[in-house]
Amino acid sequence: MKQEIDISNDSFDDILSMLKDRYGYDFKNYSKGSFLRRTHRFAREIGATSSFDLKHQLLNNELVFKHFLQEVTVNVTELFRDPVYYKDLKGKVFPILASYPTIKIWHAGCSTGEEIFSMCILLHEAGLLSRTKIYATDINPSNLEKAKKGIMKMNLMKDYTNNYHQSGGATDFSSYYTAMYDHAIISESLRSNIVFLHHNLVTDAAFNEFQLISCRNVMIYFNKDLQNIVLQLFYDSLSSLGFLALGLKETIQFSTVHEKFSIVSKNNKIYRRID
């Protein structure tokens, strides 16, 4: 909470434009409150003595920037977080996906992969996994490296198992992973149809067409303007009548694309492209 160094609005803007020029990452339209707080936290962590010092370190040391990227983007995630959402996904979306000969899913902002693994487990249980290709993207290369390994801490598995059962899962959850000392590895067979790609929602374009796009609790870190741009990107990346799944407290209601989608699940924020 204490803010040892004071990053003024001007020097914050200055740091952001420098990061864009130097590394190609554009944080200008990130939600300011969250991003500034995390920047302060990072400055404290590396012992920056002033906003000039922070800027200097970020500019001249790519490792510091990589560390910054790790710390300022939020990488908090769980297996089967929001069990109610997965119930709706299974009940309202999968039966329609099942009518496609091949299914393509884009998981945008996949972080360290927990939500994708959850979806793969459900696709597997619905008998759809073998004809599904999942494109998992994230802004942060080290998240993707971690996600590719499918490893998580064993002490979290109890909560995850509980989440899974709350979402309506009926299988012995431990059959989906292998325990290795204090870690659990998600079964290779569940992960074999996932393609991990580096993609920045702010600067990169559409790259394929999907029947389902899942982007949960990613856009809450963007301001309204950027949310509109990204939602348009999702619209353009969906096939006709494709689904869009957002976080429980995210909505397209305040966006410029709200008339282009119908509501599949009001509470769990699942939408469907109208045309």
Next chain:
Amino acid sequence: MMTFIKSFDIIVIGGSAGSINVVITILKSLPKDFQIPIVLVIHRMKNTVSHLDQLIVKEAGIAEVIEPDDKEQILQGKIYLAPQNYHLLVEEDFSFSLDYSELVYYSRPSIDLSFDSFSQLYQNRLLAILLSGANKDGAESLRLVLERGGTAIVQSPETAEYVAMPKAAIELNSSVHIKSPKEMVIYITELNS
């Protein structure tokens, strides 16, 4: 000497264990035409559906409690509740902004993060109220509220079911107002006149 009743553009109430009844007492007594938006930031369990919004509506006999979506505009006369499992912040255009980052003092929503965010935007137009609780969330951020010209009220420890949270805030900030729930009701009701 005349007393000037200061007015506010927003009231943010933070509470943890033992705070729900105080929140209900306050909301129950609000005049029907109370215009200042109220934001409740209350600790609760994650990943279990809690229906706290419905409980408050029922017990306080008020029209509605809104758990805002991300980027929802803050409106006059409304009562908001921080959604379960998110930090609740405010954007420069006076819309809510949600944050799913790490827990702060084992809590999400964090009272500290909300007090800090709202006081940055509202400055001296913020009334922050901290209620009963068993940790020290809210204490540090009340310092920021006061530094930025806002007003802070802390529940008097002798009326609090759990004293740790009010005590921590009072120890760190000598200029907070210390009030019982009854006195809070009087203070808030007068803001409307």
